[in-house]
Amino acid sequence: MAEYHTILVEQRGAVTLVTLNRPQALNALNTQVLDELIAAFAAFEADPGQRCAVVTGSGEKAFAAGADIKEMADKPMADFYLEDFFSRWTSDFTRKIRKPWIAAVNGFALGGGCELAMMADFILAADTAKFGQPEIKLGVAPGMGGSQRLTHAIGKSKAMEMVLTGRMMGAEEAERAGLVARVVPAADLLEDALKTAAQIAAMPPLAAMVNKELVNAAFELGLDQGILHERRLFQILAGTEDKAEGMRAFVEKREGQWKGR
Ligand code: CAA
Numbered sequence: 001m002a003e004y005h006t007i008l009v010e011q012r013g014a015v016t017l018v019t020l021n022r023p024q025a026l027n028a029l030n031t032q033v034l035d036e037l038i039a040a041f042a043a044f045e046a047d048p049g050q051r052c053a054v055v056t057g058s059g060e061k062a063f064a065a066g067a068d069i070k071e072m073a074d075k076p077m078a079d080f081y082l083e084d085f086f087s088r089w090t091s092d093f094t095r096k097i098r099k100p101w102i103a104a105v106n107g108f109a110l111g112g113g114c115e116l117a118m119m120a121d122f123i124l125a126a127d128t129a130k131f132g133q134p135e136i137k138l139g140v141a142p143g144m145g146g147s148q149r150l151t152h153a154i155g156k157s158k159a160m161e162m163v164l165t166g167r168m169m170g171a172e173e174a175e176r177a178g179l180v181a182r183v184v185p186a187a188d189l190l191e192d193a194l195k196t197a198a199q200i201a202a203m204p205p206l207a208a209m210v211n212k213e214l215v216n217a218a219f220e221l222g223l224d225q226g227i228l229h230e231r232r233l234f235q236i237l238a239g240t241e242d243k244a245e246g247m248r249a250f251v252e253k254r255e256g257q258w259k260g261r
Pocket of ligand 1 (some may be wrong): 024025028029065066067068069070108110111112113115134135138141142143144146164174
């Protein structure tokens with residue numbers, strides 16, 4: 001496995017656990033963290049033995065408190081533009097990861113931290129989690145998709161209030177608003193996330209990828225196109241060995257054995 005300095009990567013059976021590991025900076029996302037995350041995700045995606053990933057933050061205080069402000073503070077505008085800063089995050093990264101992954105949010109998920117969590121297929125939150133897009137207080141705006149993904153997740157009024165005031169949203173409110181799938185006691189978060197990931201990893205892998213693709217398509221396609229896309233992918237899955245096995249196993253009242261074909 002590659003050597004990482006700002007993240008920890010472990011394989012727990014078919015589940016890859018990625019831990020953001022700069023607790024002294026509340027796991028702020030500097031370029032090195034982002035590069036290492038991209039590399040770790042590419043390795044996860046390429047490994048046929050790995051079927052679901054969990055991303056979490058080290059320490060109890062933060063998932064990630066945002067992009068690294070100290071790295072950005074003195075950076076001239078021309079460099080942000082010429083480097084197309086954050087571009088690999090807002091486009092390539094999410095689209096290239098076709099396997100499912102979960103954000104397990106402990107503590108602060110602010111700015112780029114909230115945006116990273118929202119790139120996940122779903123968010124499990126500790127009851128101590130706090131979400132926010134406070135970039136306005138720094139004279140900027142969300143830069144890794146937050147203005148778009150937050151609005152898709154919780155609607156215009158709430159998203160607008162969040163980005164214009166920079167206020168934080170607690171875990172219970174985030175669950176009510178539809179930003180997170182479930183809230184669990186902080187002490188149980190990692191165990192719950194790994195258990196949920198293991199449950200997904202035990203599913204027929206092609207079907208897992210297709211189900212993910214279909215839900216994501218709902219954000220890109222109109223209803224008719226989306227339903228057509230769904231029907232076609234259902235029909236493609238109907239040709240897989242795992243579909244034959246899954247339906248046979250149901251009839252024979254036993255667990256399916258998946259080939260990923
Ligand atoms: N970047 C760099 N360092 C950060 C950081 C960040 N985003 N967030 C926290 N840190 C560092 C602090 O500077 C501090 O380091 P030192 O001990 O060396 O001073 C350390 O982490 C601990 O932080 P605090 O002392 O501030 O901890 P606190 O408990 O008093 O406050 C907090 C916690 C409310 C989360 C506060 O740290 C905070 O407001 N952080 C910044 C949040 C933010 O504005 N995020 C958005 C960043 S911009 C962005 O993300 C752009 C984008 O859309 C991609």
